[in-house]
Amino acid sequence: MSNGTSIGDLAKATGTKVVTIRYYEKIGLLPEPPRTRGNYRIYEALHRERLHFIRRCRDLGFTLEQVRELLDLSKRTDKDCAAVDRLALDHLAEIERKIADLKRLEKELRRLSECCQGGRIGDCRIIETLSHHEYRSLPNARNAMKDG
């Protein structure tokens, strides 16, 4: 009847997992599509484009909340696009901060790792350094590394 695509095909077409698509629908990022008689979701071009948009934003590191904002903004075509630009620039600033944090981590870790000259753990400078190095917080370091 319909010439829409199934959730599985949409998943393939956008590089998204089926469960993720359903998840986006559940949290209101993707509108509920119509269903077949057998209760299968049927997607049309508009859904695909919207999912594209979401995935592209996610690939650029925007949070789902930011994506939500961007989606909202994208509908208000008559408004000033300063808000869009601000979102992008804020995000850019965050990425830069994160890169700086990670570079600091990298340096410290490299230094740490150079301590190891082989031998027994009892003499390991890495463990020792981790244990007794004077404590000073690396700001944002804990946050900078979430996941990988």
Add this chain to the structure above:
Amino acid sequence: MSNGTSIGDLAKATGTKVVTIRYYEKIGLLPEPPRTRGNYRIYEALHRERLHFIRRCRDLGFTLEQVRELLDLSKRTDKDCAAVDRLALDHLAEIERKIADLKRLEKELRRLSECCQGGRIGDCRIIETLSHHEYRSLPNARNAMKDG
């Protein structure tokens, strides 16, 4: 009676929140300390050192699982410390990968943001680019940006 410190003092001394300390205990990273008659936890130097170690590792971006491994390794003082070094180097590699990912993101986002010349959202190149830019996954980008 005891000359140990309370959880609040330990928290202050290590820059950790009280709830986080209890959390570390719950997941078995910190041993259960003795209690006062009133059921308050009492910490001694050993606990403080261990928490130090944990926090330092966290600051360097190790996951709690990695911290657990490092803690285990640090007890086997007679073993070869290659395992310790490998952990550190693996982690270093991951940080480097993450930095590379974020730099790629930064570049793309900067390009994106340069599209915006002001004006109405209907004409906004950012939104348009997000919508119609040919889809190609930025490997690890989604993962690279978790949190900030």
Add this chain to the structure above:
DNA sequence: ATAGTGTCTATAGTAACTATAGGGTCAAGT
């Protein structure tokens, strides 16, 4: 006695999914 601070446990919430269980649908083959 009471007020204020700190501590206790247990539970639920966060982000962005992922995994699992237990079932229904559909097209093709026998």
Add this chain to the structure above:
DNA sequence: ACTTGACCCTATAGTTACTATAGACACTAT
């Protein structure tokens, strides 16, 4: 008609490393 297999459905729980909340108990100072 029946069965196989691939796909789809819902609902729930798990992931990481905490954070927040509720309601009760302990301790100190007045």
